[in-house]
Amino acid sequence: MAQTGFSFGRLLRSFGYAAKGIVASYSKNHVNIKIHTFVALTVILLGILLTISSMEWAILILCCGVVIAAEMFNTAIEALVDMVSPKWDSKAGLVKDISAGAVLILAITSVVIGLIIFLPKIIALLN
Numbered sequence: 001m002a003q004t005g006f007s008f009g010r011l012l013r014s015f016g017y018a019a020k021g022i023v024a025s026y027s028k029n030h031v032n033i034k035i036h037t038f039v040a041l042t043v044i045l046l047g048i049l050l051t052i053s054s055m056e057w058a059i060l061i062l063c064c065g066v067v068i069a070a071e072m073f074n075t076a077i078e079a080l081v082d083m084v085s086p087k088w089d090s091k092a093g094l095v096k097d098i099s100a101g102a103v104l105i106l107a108i109t110s111v112v113i114g115l116i117i118f119l120p121k122i123i124a125l126l127n
């Protein structure tokens, strides 16, 4: 039953559940989130090396967070679909495909934003 009123203990427990969810997302059979995290760390390194502005940091950190969170939603949706529809079903497949497609759109958008920010700086460095 949902409890009403603020409880610091409950808030801490909620953070604990969320942390458990993050750890579960990085379990060894989930490769995509590790790739997204590697790309995010590379972006941070590039940002430091190329001394990007505060606004550029904000945009890139937002992109990295959104893509990683979207991958986690995708993982959750896949798990839910497998639970609700363990048998092969075209609708179950469509739900997984749409969920994966959403992550792909965000990843492509983020790559384009990364190129807009980093390419001019890299070209200027090479000239």
Ligand SMILES: Nc1ncnc2c1ncn2[C@@H]1O[C@H](COP(=O)(O)OP(=O)(O)OP(=O)(O)O)[C@@H](O)[C@H]1O
Residues within 6 Å of the ligand: 029, 030, 031, 032, 075, 078, 085, 086, 087, 088, 089, 090, 091, 092, 093, 094, 096, 097, 100
């Ligand atoms: N129960 C199902 N019914 C129909 N098609 C499915 C079903 N499960 C998976 N598929 C199809 O197989 C594709 C891959 O599904 P899967 O669950 O293996 O996801 P994945 O992208 O390999 O996930 P992971 O992030 O675990 O690597 C789905 O996008 C869908 O097209």
